[in-house]
Amino acid sequence: MSSQDDKTGKEAAFAAEQLAAESMAADMDPWVVFDARKTPRAEFEEWLQTYQPSRVSRFGDPECNAEPVGWIAVYGPRFCPEAGDVVGLQEDWELLQASGRHITFDMVKELALNRRVLTGKWLMHLDSGFKVDHAWCGIARAVLDGRIGVAKVSPCCPDSERKQVICVYTDDFTNEEQVLVADAVIRTTGVKCLLSYKPDVYTYLGIYRDNRWHLCPTIYESKFDLECIPRRSRITNKVNNIEVT
Template sequence: AAPGEESLYNGPSGGAFSAEHLAAESMAADMDPWVVFDARKTPRAEFEEWLQTYQPSRVSRFGDPERHIEPVGWIAIYGPNYCPESGDVVGLQEAWERLQISGRHVTFDTIRELALNHCVLTGKWLMHLDTGFKVDHAWSGIARSVLEGHFGVAKVSPCYPNSDRKHVICIYTDDFTDEEKVMDADAAIRGTGVKCLLSYKPDVYTYLGIYRDNRWHLCPTIYESKFDLECIPRRSRIINKVSNTEVT
């Protein structure tokens, strides 16, 4: 699966949680063991038990050394047609280094061009939820949708005991430059009953270590989706944060 997500952190921006700190924290989550249901090879009959056993609110990020329970970086589900797409990440990072040395002005279009040149096009819709029923309920809907083949892959962060830190759920799409597919994914997420704020982040930002409060003043999320309860029929209002225009 794609790299981790800095948005595990819940709180005001800045301070100790610099871009570098967030990058290090997400890398640590990636490197710890993941709990994965792989629908490509695991019988569907085992899914409900897996979902109940590994509810995000009950799985500790740090495990329990006394009970020999390992830390858990992520809980993830791979859909029946999931095919990992990473592109040329090393080439992307080398081109990024050269770009910074050149002193060229860095914009969203610069990053997009790098991503296209190296086929690093995956991205994800993100949501942040309190621990307990809220995250468990939302995750069960998303995980079922992945099992049905509506998404290729999704993941959720485990809980941080004795902390008010929120969980993050990430639902992936194959190509952040395909706006129509990104909007379709938002509609499918809303179809599971999720009404909270969603934001969309291309993985290229994560691979390049560009988090919020970065020195290029780039916003690492490129869409924001708010569910409109007033509208009939109810739908998302999605803002393109690069152009600051409404998409839907």
Template sequence: MINHEEGEMEKEERFPAEDYAAEALAADMDPWVIFDARKTPRAEFEDWLDTNRPSRVCRYGDPDRNTEPVGWIAVYGWNHIPDTGDVDALQDDWEGLQSSGREVSFETIKELALNHRVLTGKWLMHLDTGFKVDHAWRGIAQSVLDGRIAEAKVSPHIPDLNSKHVICVYNRDFTNVQEVINLDTAIRATGVKCQLSYKPDVYTYLGIYRNNRWRLCPTIYESRFDLECIPRRSRIINKITNNEVT
């Protein structure tokens, strides 16, 4: 007699990271609201910024106003970062890494990123809706327009009591520590004092978010603004080595 309970294949465990990855992919695929400084006159920036405040743009659109869902609100500077890596090849090699029996670690993922030139990364900040996110986004967006930051994006409002916005501010090369530090400095110069976390884009392309099956932390740096230090500055910790970055 067959024991069906024993004969059934165990279902593969699902991790929260997979849901986060699906949500992020859906946002990427929905229309974006973009101000591109290379194509749009600077004189239109203030009206664009005011019309598209993140606290007032709904992620899922507004049927009453006949508006579509919005994935992201973004500003591209004149030094906008081009897409130079081979993401398809990266993802193919990622499948090979998982089936090879090799350890999945920061170092093996960094190796994939270097091989396929997928080197961009971003500082992340999570902010409450309303004045906090609108004020922080205005400073970041203005810095992009002025050429101090290459590009940035912010998530629109999700009508949920516990929902926060995320602002992502990008640089070209996550392996260039000085470049990562300089971007933190540029962000702090806009007046942002909240905690920041830095995530290489390779983790995003591979669907590696928090609470993933490999128990990897997808952010590799953490920045805390030190109000007691004179002169005031960020304290950046390398989360891989647990050492402060100088």
């Protein structure tokens, strides 16, 4: 490997590690949550307007004594968190890396199945402002109605051009039918942008874009076909590059 290749590899690894660190920091900071399991539905619309993602600052506002906000989330009426054995998963991952074997998606999938870390999420990246607020309203209402179990959106980062992200979760990334149903629900809310699906196992293991293992961190991609009648998503399995819808 040339010195330039080595430099590029180190920069890519740093980028992935930086994304992992930012994600962990957001998870650890306070969340703004509407929990439909215990909060009256009548309070939802006011909550939705109060905490529009384009107006909630990721890093808070010291002048107003506003704390940082990691995520804004809605838990559906039947939401039941299922994390699996994340500690065991990470221990298995360390052993796999120490083995020196070339790491593939199937290996990571096997670790996830063994430790029951099976949740995943559709991701959509949207410009801050009307676009993210409008999309989030539709997604959040779908969660409240029980069509989606749980969803979250990142708060805004003032003075940054970075897009905001909405995450819509499914229980089992290995269940393709479940993944496709979630995409269909998202599309019924009016979202037409590109969607990518990422298993949570990748998040727990710090596998982000430009990672050192050369793994694509998303396993499905959904493009909304505006020319097709009826209009629908065209979803590709990125692991085997096969269109599934």
